[in-house]
Amino acid sequence: MKLPFKRMTQTISTLLLMIVSGSVLAEYKLNFQEPVTALGQEIFDLHMLVFWICVWIAVAVFAVMFYSMYAHRKSRGAVSADFHENTTVEIIWTIVPFIILLSVAIPATSTLIDIEDASDSDLTIKVTGLQWKWKYEYDADGTPVSFISSLNPEHKLASARNSGVDVTKIKNYLLEVDNMMVIPVNKKVRLLVTSDDVIHSWWVPAFATKKDAIPGYVNEIWTKVEKVGIYRGQCAELCGKDHAFMPIVVKVVEEAEYNTWLAARKVEAVAAAAEAASDKVWSKEELIARGEKIYMGKGGCFGCHGANGEGVAVFPKLAGSAIATGPAEGHIDIVKNGKPGTAMAAFSSQLNDLELASVITFERNSWGNTASVVQPADIKAAR
Numbered sequence: 001m002k003l004p005f006k007r008m009t010q011t012i013s014t015l016l017l018m019i020v021s022g023s024v025l026a027e028y029k030l031n032f033q034e035p036v037t038a039l040g041q042e043i044f045d046l047h048m049l050v051f052w053i054c055v056w057i058a059v060a061v062f063a064v065m066f067y068s069m070y071a072h073r074k075s076r077g078a079v080s081a082d083f084h085e086n087t088t089v090e091i092i093w094t095i096v097p098f099i100i101l102l103s104v105a106i107p108a109t110s111t112l113i114d115i116e117d118a119s120d121s122d123l124t125i126k127v128t129g130l131q132w133k134w135k136y137e138y139d140a141d142g143t144p145v146s147f148i149s150s151l152n153p154e155h156k157l158a159s160a161r162n163s164g165v166d167v168t169k170i171k172n173y174l175l176e177v178d179n180m181m182v183i184p185v186n187k188k189v190r191l192l193v194t195s196d197d198v199i200h201s202w203w204v205p206a207f208a209t210k211k212d213a214i215p216g217y218v219n220e221i222w223t224k225v226e227k228v229g230i231y232r233g234q235c236a237e238l239c240g241k242d243h244a245f246m247p248i249v250v251k252v253v254e255e256a257e258y259n260t261w262l263a264a265r266k267v268e269a270v271a272a273a274a275e276a277a278s279d280k281v282w283s284k285e286e287l288i289a290r291g292e293k294i295y296m297g298k299g300g301c302f303g304c305h306g307a308n309g310e311g312v313a314v315f316p317k318l319a320g321s322a323i324a325t326g327p328a329e330g331h332i333d334i335v336k337n338g339k340p341g342t343a344m345a346a347f348s349s350q351l352n353d354l355e356l357a358s359v360i361t362f363e364r365n366s367w368g369n370t371a372s373v374v375q376p377a378d379i380k381a382a383r
């Protein structure tokens, strides 16, 4: 009995300390994030309108209630009225709520129509939720440019129990990605949101943009950001073990900078496709070096299999594992096609042949594993 009570008092005093201490107060802010889109402002204003209507209703109702309890109390000899069916009262309590409802419904409907209106957009980006990262696809004058945006691995590693890292010292903790989504300022950007596995939700509070990413459906939203800057959000739909680790970072830049960025991405995309398609035979070292980057980055393999192949929680270790040290075919098969019904996804849609060969070779030749090298040609043969 004693211990829980002590813990409870400790928790309460810690909470009080947190509220009182200045450093926490500095980050403690009520209400929505400051909107940087006109639509966000509209939603914010609607929210404030409804909020104040609720506040004034509460004030009025409680004022009447407390006054009545005080003024008509029994000790003063108050006797309850016993009238039945008072037409005046009934008309008032029908009309007043009706007016209140109208005053909310009209602005709410107009805002809702604006939220849904993705017409006349300047560009379209496809956003796909994956466990646990986001994929962004752009159209660069007919050339598809796509990349995966995942949590900075250092943040992920720091988040582990006993990591020894003081996460309060990490800037934008768990809100930092390797590849930011980039959009131009003052342009209407249409987003087509979907998912490859479970339901996720793409949410950037400063834009007031949020939409569920549902496998098999393509949902449409739009945003038009009026201020250059970096904005952060998160997946807002509980989507499994690493739900808390799939942040969204959007960099809003001037149009010229956006065009330069997209052009550079286009060159990269063309080069990567050519590289993956070539029949080049890569050295083991080259493949391992590339593979490690994919393991720790784009592939996100370390999130389940551990930075040192040691396995995380229920996910299998790869150091010395039967598949990672066995015949290449089995290893290629599980990484390409995944294992249905488990958390092991099919990576053939996320990684090209060269990337698959690299990450597989890396796993086969790290943490004490010494298995065969896998070339892009081997992956192609297995496709």
Ligand SMILES: [Cu+2]
Residues within 6 Å of the ligand: 129, 132, 199, 200, 201, 235, 236, 237, 238, 239, 243, 246
């Ligand atoms: Cu998610």
